[in-house]
Amino acid sequence: xxxxxxxxxxxxxxxxxxxxxxxxxxxxxxxxxxxxxxxxxxxxxxxxxxxxxxxxxxxxxxxxxxxxxxxxxxxxxxxxxxxxxxxxxxxxxxxxxxxxxxxxxxxxxxxxxxxxxxxxxxxxxxxxxxxxxxxxxxxxxxxxxxxxxxxxxxxxxxxxxxxxxxxxxxxxxxxxxxxxxxxxxxxxxxxxxxxxxxxxxxxxxxxxxxxxxxxxxxxxxxxxxxxxxxxxxxxxxxxxxxxxxxxxxxxxxxxxxxxxxxxxxxxxxxxxxxxxxxxxxxxxxxxxxxxxxxxxxxxxxxxxxxxxxxxxxxxxxxxxxxxxxxxxxxx
Amino acid sequence: xxxxxxxxxxxxxxxxxxxxxxxxxxxxxxxxxxxxxxxxxxxxxxxxxxxxxxxxxxxxxxxxxxxxxxxxxxxxxxxxxxxxxxxxx
Amino acid sequence: xxxxxxxxxxxxxxxxxxxxxxxxxxxxxxxxxxxxxxxxxxxxxxxxxxxxxxxxxxxxxxxxxxxxxxxxxxxxxxxxxxxxxxxxxxxxxxxxxxxxxxxxxxxxxxxxxxxxxxxxxxxxxxxxxxxxxxxxxxxxxxxxxxxxxxxxxxxxxxxxxxxxxxxxxxxxxxxxxxxxxxxxxxxxxxxxxxxxxxxxxxxxxxxxxxxxxxxxxxxxxxxxxxxxxxxxxxxxxxxxxxxxxxxxxxxxxxxxxxxxxxxxxxxxxxxxxxxxxxxxxxxxxxxxxxxxxxxxxxxxxxxxxxxxxxxxxxxxxxxxxxxxxxxxxxxxxxxxxxxxxxxxxxxxxxxxxxxxxxxxxxxxxxxxxxxxxxxxxxxxxxxxxxxxxxxxxxxxxxxxxxxxxxxxxxxxxxxxxxxxxxxxxxxxxxxxxxxxxxxxxxxxxxxxxxxxxxxxxxxxxxxxxxxxxxxxxxxxxxxxxxxxxxxxxxxxxxxxxxxxxxxxxxxxxxxxxxxxx
Numbered sequence: 001x002x003x004x005x006x007x008x009x010x011x012x013x014x015x016x017x018x019x020x021x022x023x024x025x026x027x028x029x030x031x032x033x034x035x036x037x038x039x040x041x042x043x044x045x046x047x048x049x050x051x052x053x054x055x056x057x058x059x060x061x062x063x064x065x066x067x068x069x070x071x072x073x074x075x076x077x078x079x080x081x082x083x084x085x086x087x088x089x090x091x092x093x094x095x096x097x098x099x100x101x102x103x104x105x106x107x108x109x110x111x112x113x114x115x116x117x118x119x120x121x122x123x124x125x126x127x128x129x130x131x132x133x134x135x136x137x138x139x140x141x142x143x144x145x146x147x148x149x150x151x152x153x154x155x156x157x158x159x160x161x162x163x164x165x166x167x168x169x170x171x172x173x174x175x176x177x178x179x180x181x182x183x184x185x186x187x188x189x190x191x192x193x194x195x196x197x198x199x200x201x202x203x204x205x206x207x208x209x210x211x212x213x214x215x216x217x218x219x220x221x222x223x224x225x226x227x228x229x230x231x232x233x234x235x236x237x238x239x240x241x242x243x244x245x246x247x248x249x250x251x252x253x254x255x256x257x258x259x260x261x262x263x264x265x266x267x268x269x270x271x272x273x274x275x276x277x278x279x280x281x282x283x284x285x286x287x288x289x290x291x292x293x294x295x296x297x298x299x300x301x302x303x304x305x306x307x308x309x310x311x312x313x314x315x316x317x318x319x320x321x322x323x324x325x326x327x328x329x330x331x
Numbered sequence: 332x333x334x335x336x337x338x339x340x341x342x343x344x345x346x347x348x349x350x351x352x353x354x355x356x357x358x359x360x361x362x363x364x365x366x367x368x369x370x371x372x373x374x375x376x377x378x379x380x381x382x383x384x385x386x387x388x389x390x391x392x393x394x395x396x397x398x399x400x401x402x403x404x405x406x407x408x409x410x411x412x413x414x415x416x417x418x419x420x
Numbered sequence: 421x422x423x424x425x426x427x428x429x430x431x432x433x434x435x436x437x438x439x440x441x442x443x444x445x446x447x448x449x450x451x452x453x454x455x456x457x458x459x460x461x462x463x464x465x466x467x468x469x470x471x472x473x474x475x476x477x478x479x480x481x482x483x484x485x486x487x488x489x490x491x492x493x494x495x496x497x498x499x500x501x502x503x504x505x506x507x508x509x510x511x512x513x514x515x516x517x518x519x520x521x522x523x524x525x526x527x528x529x530x531x532x533x534x535x536x537x538x539x540x541x542x543x544x545x546x547x548x549x550x551x552x553x554x555x556x557x558x559x560x561x562x563x564x565x566x567x568x569x570x571x572x573x574x575x576x577x578x579x580x581x582x583x584x585x586x587x588x589x590x591x592x593x594x595x596x597x598x599x600x601x602x603x604x605x606x607x608x609x610x611x612x613x614x615x616x617x618x619x620x621x622x623x624x625x626x627x628x629x630x631x632x633x634x635x636x637x638x639x640x641x642x643x644x645x646x647x648x649x650x651x652x653x654x655x656x657x658x659x660x661x662x663x664x665x666x667x668x669x670x671x672x673x674x675x676x677x678x679x680x681x682x683x684x685x686x687x688x689x690x691x692x693x694x695x696x697x698x699x700x701x702x703x704x705x706x707x708x709x710x711x712x713x714x715x716x717x718x719x720x721x722x723x724x725x726x727x728x729x730x731x732x733x734x735x736x737x738x739x740x741x742x743x744x745x746x747x748x749x750x751x752x753x754x755x756x757x758x759x760x761x762x763x764x765x766x767x768x769x770x771x772x773x774x775x776x777x778x779x780x781x782x783x784x785x786x787x788x789x790x791x792x793x794x795x796x797x798x799x800x801x802x803x804x805x806x807x808x809x810x811x812x813x814x815x816x817x818x819x820x821x822x823x824x825x826x827x828x829x830x831x832x833x834x835x836x837x838x839x840x841x842x843x844x845x846x847x848x849x850x851x852x853x854x855x856x857x858x859x860x861x862x863x864x865x866x867x868x869x870x871x872x873x874x875x876x877x878x879x880x881x882x883x884x885x886x887x888x889x890x891x892x893x894x895x896x897x898x899x900x901x902x903x904x905x906x907x908x909x910x911x912x913x914x915x916x917x918x919x920x921x922x923x924x925x926x927x928x929x930x931x932x933x934x935x936x937x
Contacts, residue, residue, distance in 0.1 A: 205450055
């Protein structure tokens with residue numbers, strides 16, 4: 001049976017779910033982000049303790065030192081639920097695909113000066129392992145953090161980082177070959193240049209506090225590395241030496257960082273604004289890990305920047321500090 | 332041999348795919364259900380990219396099939412050219 | 421241009437290998453056991469993570485592309501369905517009770533699966549399984565959200581769904597699906613993969629989704645049909661992951677075989693018990709039936725699962741032994757479940773009713789061995805009583821099974837006239853079970869199952885009243901207090917369908933749509 005319903009006007013009994021109405025303060029139509037996020041994680045009457053972490057409940061706010069009266073204070077300014085997220089990435093993916101096609105079909109890779117191509121391979125390819133590390137760390141934050149408002153963006157971040165690792169791999173295959181990837185992995189595990197960064201990444205793997213891990217990975221490491229490598233070295237320094245095709249191949253990373261930074265900043269800001277204790281803890285984490293990350297990135301930056309390294313790095317750190325100050329944490 | 336199957340949504344995308352599968356697997360049996368087409372075969376079912384491309388007149392990536400796939404049974408092996416569902420025993 | 425060396429084009433498999441496997445390295449600044457602390461305690465031995473076969477080789481760019489296409493289609497249909505009051509096209513308002521059951525019982529589990537696969541993905545050192553698990557984690561949040569978004573519109577017009585998160589954590593029968601997933605996610609990562617990845621996704625998911633989704637199609641619910649089929653398109657990927665997990669673990673070490681067999685036995689039974697809800701949905705709640713529970717079990721488990729276990733026999737894996745008992749129960753399961761919910765209609769967030777004459781005839785034809793003999797007389801009696809104004813609402817709380825948490829309502833295998841009870845003494849306490857299988861599961865891990873949050877026990881202990889309730893006060897009504905704790909609107913969310921606001925509104929709205937008033 002098919003009914004023509006165009007003329008029917010019926011009054012809804014309610015406009016959204018009760019939990020949403022309680023949170024937004026009224027029974028009014030809610031967004032898909034709100035309905036797909038708020039209270040999605042179970043909060044009460046868990047049946048069993050995790051055999052892999054018997055000290056805690058399945059979802060347990062005490063896994064982190066950061067304390068929140070309400071974990072749904074965390075909101076993603078991008079309002080990413082799965083649908084919005086995939087549509088955004090599919091669009092970026094389309095652009096990336098067009099860029100790769102453009103560079104590939106016009107043989108632009110072979111127009112790059114030899115030394116520039118070498119620099120790109122040396123600098124960029126080992127970063128696929130850093131992205132892989134980030135994939136794992138963000139999976140960890142997603143699994144062990146509290147409240148969907150906080151945990152949800154981390155699965156997106158995890159998969160974005162896998163995507164980035166795969167884009168870097170494609171750059172490697174385009175400018176070099178499978179052997180270039182092997183060589184980069186060897187450098188990553190053996191060469192002095194990369195050991196500070198590798199140690200940073202491996203040390204982050206054993207961090208149990210999910211909010212600390214968010215800080216160490218998404219705030220600090222990305223916050224220094226992306227402006228340094230993608231915004232400064234590739235888009236600026238190398239482009240001026242004839243490396244524009246490379247900037248096209250890494251446009252995904254540049255755009256991605258500009259977008260995710262908004263969420264990262266909002267998250268730091270909300271946690272810091274909650275209490276002086278939170279602010280104090282964040283400040284300690286940020287300071288300690290910033291110093292380590294900056295030191296670890298120095299030899300990496302030197303691959304492309306030579307003598308300008310220290311000055312550029314100081315600038316990047318400066319900007320990072322300003323960003324955190326704006327989010328409410330002075331470091 | 333046990334039965335393997337592949338179930339696809341019934342729509343314009345899958346119409347030529349189903350046709351291609353039946354061409355490549357003469358013994359396969361079609362079971363039409365509401366909004367869904369289930370293709371059963373004895374022990375083995377192959378989906379070939381080339382056959383689909385001939386029918387639709389454009390390049391086809393077998394991964395596109397996932398958009399319309401509902402369920403399946405059997406072990407799965409996928410290459411650029413074909414997807415195979417099979418039981419080993 | 422002369423420097424251009426002809427590059428070897430990588431095939432799908434090689435390309436996927438450099439895109440995933442190549443990303444991994446062996447750490448040296450931290451110990452493997454500190455980075456991957458959950459990997460050894462279950463006793464599963466993995467010698468070579470690289471032996472993992474990736475079933476679908478999706479890189480992220482392809483994932484985003486195809487998933488976005490699915491999402492675009494899905495939300496276009498949801499929007500159209502809502503704009504056209506598509507809910508008034510369903511067969512009759514009884515159908516909507518299946519949607520209530522789904523959103524409060526199943527959708528929250530999709531969310532747990534999301535977190536569980538993030539945990540498993542983080543726990544495994546091998547890049548193959550990690551990527552597959554994390555992709556599934558991402559899919560599962562999709563399923564949770566698309567279900568909430570599709571059903572959101574039903575919530576605007578019908579009762580019982582308005583506080584489904586709150587209810588899922590509290591309502592007595594929802595502890596059955598909830599404890600099932602809590603059990604899985606609190607197990608080690610390998611057991612989680614066998615429980616959800618294999619037993620649930622591969623062996624049982626067709627029984628949940630195909631009947632539910634084709635039920636929606638049969639009953640005119642295009643919104644649910646669409647999210648269902650769209651979710652199923654991810655399910656094909658999840659099923660291959662589930663099967664790959666099993667094969668991988670079994671091939672790694674012969675010592676893994678008995679561990680995996682025990683998990684398969686346990687999780688097939690645990691999953692089957694949860695599917696009790698699906699069984700009664702199929703046989704009683706869909707105004708237009710697709711197939712009976714018994715038929716679905718025969719096609720999707722006995723036939724299809726039979727092929728699977730035949731294939732796994734080469735590893736020494738056998739059909740779970742509970743399959744024999746399930747075969748004996750298939751003539752009874754849905755009827756016993758529906759009778760129970762009919763009894764407890766005051767304490768459920770959906771309505772129940774007695775089947776009409778045509779439906780009774782359908783049940784007789786599908787269940788010739790059992791329906792007329794054991795269940796029809798009971799229903800006729802209840803129907804008579806209801807006609808006399810004595811609609812039966814059971815107010816006595818039932819005894820629950822310590823493992824599956826279903827009330828002890830199932831009968832002895834082979835004797836449908838006798839309720840099946842089992843018990844175990846453990847550390848000076850007595851524990852009750854619905855079956856030998858639930859009892860065995862308990863006996864293998866008593867320390868886990870004694871923790872269970874059993875709704876009936878919790879009510880009797882006074883833990884299920886709203887804060888500030890004084891049970892010693894004059895005229896205290898415990899049932900009313902429990903319903904408040906559930907956030908039920910007494911008289912709207914619960915009780916018999918015939919007196920429900922849903923029925924009244926639906927008839928009126930549909931009347932407006934078809935007549936000139």
